[in-house]
Amino acid sequence: MHCQGRVFRWALAAGTLASQAAFAHERFVKHKLKVPLHDDFFLQDPKWTGPLHMQPDMVRVGVNCFVVLGAFLLIWFLRQPIEEFALNKIFRPIGPKAHKWGHLIASFLTDKPVKNSAFYSVGEWALLVYLRVPGLVLMYSATNDSLVMPSFPLEPQSATIFKFAQVLLAILILTQTLLPLCGALILGTYVYLFRWGWYVALDALPVLVVAVAYISSPWSSHKIAIGEPSVQQMRWIRVILGFSFFALGWVKVWNHDLVAGVADNYPSVLEDPMVKFFALGTNPYYKRETWVMSFALAEVLSGFMLTIGVFSRIWASIMAFVFTKLMLIDFGWSEIVHMYPIGGTLSVIFSNKLTSELDFIEAKEERAGREGNNLKQFALIVGPAIAVAFLILFPMIYLLTFTDRAALRS
Amino acid sequence: MQELAQVSLFSKLNPQELQKLGAIAKKQNFGPGTVVFFEGDRSDSLYVILSGSVKIYQTTNDGREKILKTMGKGEIFGEFSVIDGQPRSAAVSTLEKAELLSINHKDFRNFATASPDILWKVLESLSERLRKTTEDVTDIAFRDVPYRLLKALIELAETSGQKYKDGVKIAAHFSSQDLANRVAANPQRISRLMSRFQDETLIQVEDDGLVVPDMKALKKALEISQDWG
Numbered sequence: 001m002h003c004q005g006r007v008f009r010w011a012l013a014a015g016t017l018a019s020q021a022a023f024a025h026e027r028f029v030k031h032k033l034k035v036p037l038h039d040d041f042f043l044q045d046p047k048w049t050g051p052l053h054m055q056p057d058m059v060r061v062g063v064n065c066f067v068v069l070g071a072f073l074l075i076w077f078l079r080q081p082i083e084e085f086a087l088n089k090i091f092r093p094i095g096p097k098a099h100k101w102g103h104l105i106a107s108f109l110t111d112k113p114v115k116n117s118a119f120y121s122v123g124e125w126a127l128l129v130y131l132r133v134p135g136l137v138l139m140y141s142a143t144n145d146s147l148v149m150p151s152f153p154l155e156p157q158s159a160t161i162f163k164f165a166q167v168l169l170a171i172l173i174l175t176q177t178l179l180p181l182c183g184a185l186i187l188g189t190y191v192y193l194f195r196w197g198w199y200v201a202l203d204a205l206p207v208l209v210v211a212v213a214y215i216s217s218p219w220s221s222h223k224i225a226i227g228e229p230s231v232q233q234m235r236w237i238r239v240i241l242g243f244s245f246f247a248l249g250w251v252k253v254w255n256h257d258l259v260a261g262v263a264d265n266y267p268s269v270l271e272d273p274m275v276k277f278f279a280l281g282t283n284p285y286y287k288r289e290t291w292v293m294s295f296a297l298a299e300v301l302s303g304f305m306l307t308i309g310v311f312s313r314i315w316a317s318i319m320a321f322v323f324t325k326l327m328l329i330d331f332g333w334s335e336i337v338h339m340y341p342i343g344g345t346l347s348v349i350f351s352n353k354l355t356s357e358l359d360f361i362e363a364k365e366e367r368a369g370r371e372g373n374n375l376k377q378f379a380l381i382v383g384p385a386i387a388v389a390f391l392i393l394f395p396m397i398y399l400l401t402f403t404d405r406a407a408l409r410s
Numbered sequence: 411m412q413e414l415a416q417v418s419l420f421s422k423l424n425p426q427e428l429q430k431l432g433a434i435a436k437k438q439n440f441g442p443g444t445v446v447f448f449e450g451d452r453s454d455s456l457y458v459i460l461s462g463s464v465k466i467y468q469t470t471n472d473g474r475e476k477i478l479k480t481m482g483k484g485e486i487f488g489e490f491s492v493i494d495g496q497p498r499s500a501a502v503s504t505l506e507k508a509e510l511l512s513i514n515h516k517d518f519r520n521f522a523t524a525s526p527d528i529l530w531k532v533l534e535s536l537s538e539r540l541r542k543t544t545e546d547v548t549d550i551a552f553r554d555v556p557y558r559l560l561k562a563l564i565e566l567a568e569t570s571g572q573k574y575k576d577g578v579k580i581a582a583h584f585s586s587q588d589l590a591n592r593v594a595a596n597p598q599r600i601s602r603l604m605s606r607f608q609d610e611t612l613i614q615v616e617d618d619g620l621v622v623p624d625m626k627a628l629k630k631a632l633e634i635s636q637d638w639g
Contacts, residue, residue, distance in 0.1 A: 080452045084451075084453060092444065092445075096441070096442075096443040096444050096445065096503075099444065099445055100445065103445070103448050107450075112450055113450065113471065115449075115469040115470065115471055115472075115473050116473045117472050117473035117474075118473075119473075120471055120472040120473060121472075228471075352471050366452070366495065367495070370454070370495050370515060370516075372516060
C-alpha cells in the first residue's frame with residue numbers, strides 16, 4: 001500500500017460538496033446534567049489548599065494518575081529483565097511447552113511479534129474487520145438519516161442524496177474498490193465537521209483511523225489482497241487512535257458538564273475499576289467531580305500510552321472492550337460509530353509490526369548497560385519515566401484551571 | 411577446566427587463561443526440546459555446547475519454523491548478539507539433553523581484551539556461519555529438494571550423530587515437518603523422499619531416531635542427486 005498524491009484534492013472536493021447540504025445536531029446520547037457540578041472544583045481559587053491554588057482532590061487524582069503512568073513507563077523500560085526472569089525462573093522449570101506459551105504471552109504483553117498460527121489467523125480476520133467496518137457504519141447511518149456518525153442527522157431536503165452517497169461509499173469500502181477515494185471522502189467529511197467547531201471535529205477524530213489505510217492503498221485496491229499494514233501505517237493508526245483519546249480526555253476536563261451529564265443519564269459508565277482507582281483518597285463530597293477528573297485522566301493515560309507505543313496491545317485491548325461495552329450495553333447502536341476505533345484497536349492488538357516512540361531512549365539505555373555505565377543506565381530508565389509522567393499531566397491540569405466557564409457556556 | 415580445554419574455541423588458551431575463563435563461564439543443563447533463547451530476545455550471552463545438540467531456527471509470523479542449522483559438541487552460538495548487541499536473530503532450542511556453557515557479554519569482553527586470540531576463534535565461527543548462509547541461499551535457489559535433503563541429513567549426522575554399529579545414529583527425533591522447514595520444502599515431499607532413501611538403504615528410520623548405515627553411500631548419493639531431480 002503506498003501513498004497517493006491526489007488525495008488532498010479529493011478531500012477538499014468532498015469537503016466542499018458536503019458543506020452545501022448536510023447538517024449536524026446534538027448527539028443521540030443524552031448528556032443533560034441532572035444536578036450541576038461544583039464548577040469551582042475545576043478552577044483556580046485562593047481558597048484551595050492544593051499547590052498553585054488548585055483544588056486538592058483534583059491534584060490528588062492527578063497524583064494517582066502520575067503514579068500509574070510513571071509505573072507503567074518504568075515497567076516498560078524494565079520489561080526485558082522482567083520477561084527474562086519470568087521465562088527462565090518460572091516458565092522454563094515447568095517444561096518446554098509452558099516455556100513456549102510463556103514466551104507467547106510475554107510477547108503479546110510487551111508488543112513483540114507473536115509468532116503463532118492462531119494469532120496470525122485472528123490477525124487476518126481483524127484486518128478485514130478494520131478495513132470493512134466503516135461500510136457497516138455508513139449503511140447504518142444512511143438508514144437512520146444521519147451523516148457518517150449516526151449522531152449527526154441529515155437535513156430533510158438533502159437527506160436522499162447523502163443517503164445514496166453513503167451507501168455508495170459503503171459499497172466501495174465493502175468491495176475494497178477505489179480505497180484512496182474512500183479515504184479522501186472520509187477525510188473530507190471529517191474536515192467538514194469543523195463547520196460545527198473544533199470540539200465536534202475532535203470528538204470524531206477516531207474516524208480518521210481507517211482513512212490512513214485507505215488513503216495509502218493503491219487505486220487498484222479491488223484487485224489485491226491487502227495483507228498486513230506496514231510498519232509506518234501501523235504507527236499512524238496507533239498514533240491517531242492514541243492521540244484522539246489523549247485529546248478527548250483533556251476535553252472532558254475542559255467541558256466537564258458534558259461528561260457528568262452522560263454519567264447522570266447512563267449510571268453504568270461509572271463502574272470502571274481504573275477510574276475508581278484514580279479517585280482513591282479523594283473527598284466523597286466531590287464524588288461526581290473526582291469521577292469526571294478520574295474518567296478524563298484514565299482516557300488521557302490510555303490515549304497517551306497508545307500514542308507513544310507503550311504496552312500498545314494492552315491499552316488497545318482495554319479500549320476495544322470499553323468501546324464494545326459502550327456500543328452494545330451502555331448506549332446501543334446509536335453509537336455504532338465506535339466500530340471505527342474498535343476496528344483500529346483490533347488491528348493494533350493483532351499486529352506484529354508494533355513500534356514505540358521511546359525506542360531511541362531504550363537504545364541509549366541498552367548502550368549504557370553494555371558499556372558498563374550503570375548510573376547512566378539507571379538515569380535513562382528512571383529519569384524519562386518520571387519526567388514524561390509529570391510533564392504529560394500537571395502542566396495541562398494547571399492550565400485547564402484557568403478555563404473561562406462563562407465563555408464555554410455561552 | 412579439563413572440559414574447557416577440550417573445546418576447540420578454547421584450545422589455544424594457557425592454563426591461567428582457562429582458569430580465568432572457568433571463573434566467568436556458567437554451566438547450564440537443558441532438557442530436550444528446551445528453548446535456550448528466543449528470536450528477538452535482548453540477552454547477550456555467548457554459548458558453547460559441552461554436550462548434546464541444538465537447533466537454530468527462525469519462526470514466521472504464522473508460526474512455521476525454519477531450521478537454519480543444527481550444532482553439536484564444541485560449537486558456539488549466540489556470538490552475533492555478543493558482538494553487535496542487537497536482539498537475537500534466531501531462536502535456539504535443544505534437540506536432546508544438553509550441557510551448555512554461557513559467558514555474558516561484559517565478562518567475555520573483558521576476557522577477550524586480555525586474551526585476544528579467542529576473538530580469532532569467534533571470527534572463524536562467524537565466517538563459517540556466513541559461508542553456510544550463502545551456501546543455503548544458493549542451494550535453495552539452484553538445487554532441487556533431494557539434494558537439499560541429503561545435504562541436511564549429512565550435516566545432521568556430522569553435527570549431532572553418534573556411532574551406531576557400522577553407521578551413525580541421529581538420536582534426536584526429526585519429524586517430516588522439521589526436515590521440510592530446514593530444507594524449505596513441503597512435508598509431503600520430504601516424507602516421499604525419506605521413504606525412497608529408506609528403500610535405497612541410505613537411511614533407516616527407528617523409533618528413537620534416524621540411522622545412517624553408511625555415510626560414504628549417503629555422500630555418494632549427494633553427488634549424484636542432481637540426476638534424481
